[in-house]
Amino acid sequence: MMKWKDRGTTKNLQEVILGRCYSYVMARYPELGDKDCLKIWESLKHAFIYKNPCNITSEDYEPLMELATHPIPCNKSLLWSKTSDVVHRYTKSNQNFLTLEDTLLGYMADRVSWCGDPSDPGINYESCPKRSECESNPSSVFWKMASKLFAEAACGVVQVMLNGSVEAGAFRSSSIFGSIEIFNLNPDKVSEVHIWLMHDIGGPQSESCSGHSIKRLKSILEERNFKITCVDNYRPVQLLQCVHNPDHTDCRLCTNTTATP
């Protein structure tokens, strides 16, 4: 078994993936009732089992993607970069938007890892390659492909949540958002892109809607014929951030709400 630097395949991967697939289809989105979870698991397994984990291609994942992708309702796609925690808390609390991790494919794969090895049993539970060790590893290839398909499926208004407290800039060309998603939005289906630029509560305001990297993002998108808007600290998300910082000055409410009996 080869030795790598990242954590190995999640133990009981099959049970976890199957359980999530059935949970998602049965309990959350019964209209996806035609999804065959066993087939989906098998197609995932065959994408990487017994293979050198530095040699994974998008062809390996074709059957899985085919079986597990599903249409996304218009105006609900929510892309994100460097805002993982808050964007997912937001979609859990507000069912109006979907991130990739709220689709069947993303839901099954979130926080789980997997990789194969040419020797028996074909799955490496000890370690898996980091991106720095090789780019064509099972995880990177999976998420790049899933992100591309997610962007392609978007229609109507697309939302993007970016982090204006990051020193290196809210929009980075090296991120999955900057390198894959924006180039796979379909101008025939997507009418507008709404950017929500969030600052950490009490965090630095490194960048706002008028910032450099946002200007760059806008020009890339405008060149592809998308209409763009940008809002600093989109209110509903800011309210969510305030849940865990209720006493911060940025979270002071206009009316002091003490109940009147």
Added chain:
Amino acid sequence: MMKSLFSSVVLVSVLFMNSFSEVQGGKWKGEGTTQNLESIVIGRCYDYIRIVNPAVGEKNCSAIWEAFKNAFINKDPCNILPDDYELFINLSFHTIPPNKSLFWENNQLLVNSFAGRGRRYMSLADTLFGFVADYLTWCGQANSTGLDYESCPTMEECENNAVESFWRKASATYAQHSSGVIHVLLNGSVVGGAYPEPGFFADYEIPNLQKDKVSRIVIWVVDDIEGPDIESCGTHTVKILENRLKTLGYDVTCTDNYKSVMFLLCLDYPDDSKCALSSSAPATQRGPISSDRGGSWNKLMFVSFVGFLFRFALLY
């Protein structure tokens, strides 16, 4: 002509009857067992111990499923008792960190969001024994080892059903092993009382709290943002609850509209005056397209439109 008319009548009646009863041909009035229940329960068990909360250590998820199933299969579905789940609880049990217990009534979705999947608080649904069963339905049948996928008894049909007894047992266990500061989140906008009696908290949780392990009980009464302020601390059923807990010897505090929770409720009503942040200047909040008006505006427009149509209909 008559034949086709007759068949249409039959067809319409059948369709009508189908839509009338959710469970066509089922014995009971409630939804049947969730499809693929075994895979979901086992999958969630591993999800929990490998990913959600690996701190609980190794658990035998197959044995947990067997114990769960054996609590109710091959029995009268109206005669399942909480202690039938004893083995299941023993196998799936883990300690609950002090000060993290969060009890609730009439605000399940809110609690799910607020607890943050065990990171901030650990509600019953964030324990292994609650996590595997959350939002699922199940029941068996007498004289058969099969699960009933067609229908399951409702509370009205019988109290001692598989699902009710499960949650009674799970709630009691959860309360028994809670320690430190205990939090209770109640809904101040519910008709019938923020602290319902009978109710899970009243009947299965309070009686199982351990006096020597609980340092304080903190009650939060939160109103829906656009809901009525029916109850608050010190009034009606909340007063009954406060008195009951004090009589039992607990140190009790109560807060109305606890800010953290308010913020969470505000997500759906960002423009309500209760949700206005003094730091945000209105000008910068509105982009060229007011996408952040979202729900509350759309609701206002919709309601106005419907109102207009209604008045229009009345006139003509």
